[in-house]
Amino acid sequence: MSYKCDCYKLIEKKAISAGMFSFTIYCPEVANLAKCGQFVHILVPGFTLRRPISICEVNRDKGTIRIVFEIRGSGTDKLASINVGDDIDMIAPLGNGFSVLDIADGKRIIVIGGGIGVPPMLETAKSYKKATALLGFRSYDKVILTKDFEDNGIETIVCTDDGSVGISGTISAPLKAELEKGDVAAVFACGPKPMLASVISLAKEYGVYSEVSLEERMGCGVGACVGCVCKIMRDGEEKMLRVCKDGPVFKGEEVIL
Amino acid sequence: MKDLSVKVAGVTFPNPVIAASGTYGFGEDYAPLYPLNKLGGISCKGTTMNEKPGNIPPRIAETTAGMLNAVGLQNPGVEVFVNKYLPELKKQGNVIIANVAGATLEDYRNIAERLDSTDVDMIELNISCPNVKQGGATWGTSCEGASTVTKAVRAATKKPIMVKLTPNVTNVVEIAKAVEAEGADCLSLINTLLGMRIDIRTKRPILHNNVGGFSGPAIFPVAVRMVWQVANAVDIDVVGMGGISTAEDAIEMMMAGAKAVQMGTAIFTDPYSPLKVIDGIEKYMIENNIENLSEITGSVKPW
Structure with missing residues (x-):
């Protein structure tokens, strides 16, 4: 596993929704290594711990990566105040991303994102010839990135908890309907735990391979401090493995939520 | 090029900056960034006799100028350390401190015996972990407990023993003297202070363990004070730690009486920070015409 730790220039910054920001960072050496589902660990000046943020898009030709994050506290608030042209100190790319599998012709994958779990699913969907995106949000004002998915030729289904846009309710019913079609080779998801639990159980029911991205309060980001563990069933035993x-x-079959 | 080497309890470290136990794993996680032997040494993750799963997450919480952790000594056990990690670390020329933790006296004795025939350069006795229910700081918070463990381990190994002290006591000097009397070769301090954070929306402590070890720049003055008190009271070497993040901090800690320093939380903020501190110490030596770092150790002039 290779990663870099350096300062890289913020070259584009956009507010894409209330409290949600999109950063494009010029970092050719990181872009060369980055895979869908990996994350960057950003040092916000004045804070002891870095902030882990998933990679939303990678552009190797331009040497850039894009991240999308939500202001959740004082750290991300400060991060949002960084200006274009300023340096961002980050350790990246980190972690194991989503698998890019060989999919038989006529088959497709489904990516599922919930809220701030949507961004890593964009690069994941782009890594496949045929993908459907199922994106869940609390309400219309929280919807992000749907145009980005559509612009990349990804069939996109939006759900909102309050029904203010798209399908009313969680992604469970539309996911079941998609799986019924019988042409789904794998499902990949990032979002809140109840959503992941639903994805894992539906994938199992339909005998479809699944992977999910987990979140935990993180320290070092590189595996040294063993702070961000989660329970995983592997080799017949329950293990505390590092999210980072x-x-x-x-x-999906390994995860104990 | 200045000679930055220091000798602690007879062990020579190429420079005085050691990665602190629990913050650097067994080194491999930082290997993509720089050769690990640029560090003075590595104090490896606290190791128990058998594999330990650690505490339920969340294990990490941020604080102003610091953090809390309640990892609870998750580690693969002493055999994995000896067979998998240690040979690799020694091959790269690192000075290695094995950090030993146990629940019972028997545990400490057995691990020390197991390590006696290995290549570890020093054994750091962890009697100060605040995050485990059995052992850990329960040994380190009384003179009796601390001296009992030190005595048992002394009898089990010829390796130099460094006893890591907890700051969560009324009088750290008494404990330092007690372990010195039982044959400790040197001391390291301070381990983390016991702390707590609460999420005011959920009324839940952020750590699942409710409380955890407080580290980072915020605790630095407490560490300097305790190192100064202890270094003045014992004859054995002292390694200072607690919130060091700059070369100035490291030099200050050495002036308080430390022969070497350990860095931990600062590595999370900046993985290169130990190397920056090493460079900064060398610069200070050049600017102040210092030939040997022993000139700095204990050089504070108290009022």
């Missing part, structure tokens, strides 16, 4: 280095993406 062993994950953040795990096989």
Whole structure:
């Protein structure tokens, strides 16, 4: 596993929704290594711990990566105040991303994202010839990136908890309907735990391979401090594995939520 | 090029900056960034006799100028350390301190015996971990407990023993003297202070363990004070730690009486920080015409 730790220039910054920001960072050496589902660990000046943020898009030709994050506290608030042209100190790329599998012709994958779990699913969907995106949000004002998915030729289904846009309710019913069609080779998901639990159980019911991305309060980001563990069933035993280095993406069948 | 080497309890470290136990794993996680032998040494993750799963997450919480952790000594056990990690670390020329933790006296004795025939350069006795229910700091918070463990381990190994002290006591000097009397070769301090954070929306402590070890720049002055008190009271070497993040901090800690320093939380903020501290110490030596770092150790002039 190779990663870099350096300062890289912020070259584009956009507010894409209330409290949600998109950063494009010029970092050719990171872009060369980065895979879908990996994350960057950003040092916000004045804070002891870095902030892990998933990679939303990678552009190797331009030497850039894109991240999308939500202001959740004082750290991300400060991060949002960084200006274009300023340096961002980051350790990247980190963790194991989503698998890019060989999919038989006529088959497709489904990516599922919930809220701030949507961004890593964009690069994941782009890594496949045929993908459908199932994106869940609390309400219309929280919807992000749907145009980005559509612009990349990804069939996109939006759900909102309050029904203010798209399908009313969680992604469970539309996911079941998609799986019924019988042409799904794998499902990949990032979002809140109840959503992941539903994805894992539906994938199992339909005998479809699944991977999910987990989140936990993180220290070092590289595996040294063993702070961000999650329970994983592997080799017949329950293990405490590190979200940052062993994950953040795990096989659905291994995850104990 | 200045000679930055220091000798602690007879062991020579190429420079005085050691990665602190629990913050650097067994080194491999930072290997993509720089050769690990640029460090003075590595104090490896606290190791128990058998594999230990550690505490339920969340294990990490941020604080102003610091953090809390309640990892609970998750580690693969002494055999994995000896067979998998240690040979690799020694091959790269690192000075290695094995950090030993146990629940019972028997545990400490057995691990020390197991390590006696290995290549570890020093054994650091962890009697100060605040995050485990059995052992850990329960040994380190009384003179009796601390001296009992030190005596048992002394009898089990010829390796130099460094006893890591907890700051969560009324009088750290008494404990330092007690372990010195039982044959400790040197001391390291301070381990983390016991702390707590609460999420005011959920009324839940952020750590699942409710409380955890507080580290980072915020605890630095407490560490300097305790190192100064202990270094003045014992004859054995003292390694200072607690919130060091700059070369100035490291030099200050050495002036308080430390022969070497350990860095931990600062590595999370900046993985290169130990190397920056090493460079900064060398610069200070050049600017102040210092030939040997022993000139700095204990050089504070108290009022």
